[in-house]
Amino acid sequence: MVRVPAAAGKSHPAEPAAVEAFAQIRGGGDRVPVRAPRAARSGTIRFPKEEIRMKKIDLHSHVLPDTVLDLMEKAPDADLFKAKVVRRDGKRFYARGKNQFELDPEYYSGEGKVAKMDRMKIDISYISTGPQAFCYWQKEEDAVRTVRAVNEGIAKMVDERPDRLRGMASVPMQHPDLAIAELEHAVKTYGFKGVEIATSIVGEEIASKKFRPFLKRCQDLKVSIFTHPENIGATGRLDCYYLTNLIGNPLDTTIMVANLMFSGALDELKELKFLLPHAGGFTAADIGRFQWGHGCRPDTSVDCKTPPMELLRRFWFDALAHNPKAVRFLIEQVGADRVVIGTDDPFDMGDMTPIDNIEKVPGLTDAERERIYFKNAHEFIGD
């Protein structure tokens, strides 16, 4: 049975033909069934033209599952997460130093996440932990306990709404052997096809030889890698105005890209795919300098034979730039076949109207829209 996605609009006159048209278009080879909203099944929703044809897939969507929050709350002495869950007025709050926020249902409940996705006009989300649960400082025993709670929690949320949610694994990168073991467990047990890791691991580059066996295992298992900056913390001139996030996060991503390129890691692992959040940081703007440097500076080509411009094709970029003109520039630089939706939901730097904002990209064509909404996501994740 072919189903239609949740519609953003409501209470429009019935248009069964539109629902039927969507069903026909969605029919062939669609491996991601989407549950029809009750209103659509009863014929009370009118789908705007572009929403009839296209589903929307979000590859950058975070959660903090109950398994993690329970561990945070019930084992505070262990201080596993260097954070606490605080209860106040019947609500739960995440608290780590000055960083505190209310834990709304989209953090921990599959149904809550889907309700938020409906408001954002998103059909499918690949959910990954917020970086609050990376915990790369942990010793082996705590690391395994924490990361297993993350992966089980994400799998449970997906089980609540398998029609709308997919999971990405988390792994203890500070212990590369354990990271490989947990990756294998997550692929085998939960069927995850993506893994989320930080853009740097406690100051170490993921391009480092230390992590190469892990990257190779990802390639062997055909697992795509979502790289995400962790809280980079106070660092001199960035220690004001939230610059650790506004500049620090995209900078950390850009440094990781440069190291993956110039180290030869991408030449060695030719099938590996990376997704970059926040429009890839400064990569699209700086790639010309990478390319030029590779040609004129011998030290940049010692380990890397392939020109950076070519290696750019190994990366996918979310459209989370908070600026439609910047997304147009991104498309021109990296190609329309490398840009995907990324909301960063539910965090404050996220985009809660991602579809409306993509529609504002100057000169967006139907072909680009199709690619950004879902085709590129399918190609990245291999789903």
Ligand SMILES: [Zn+2]
């Ligand atoms: Zn994020």
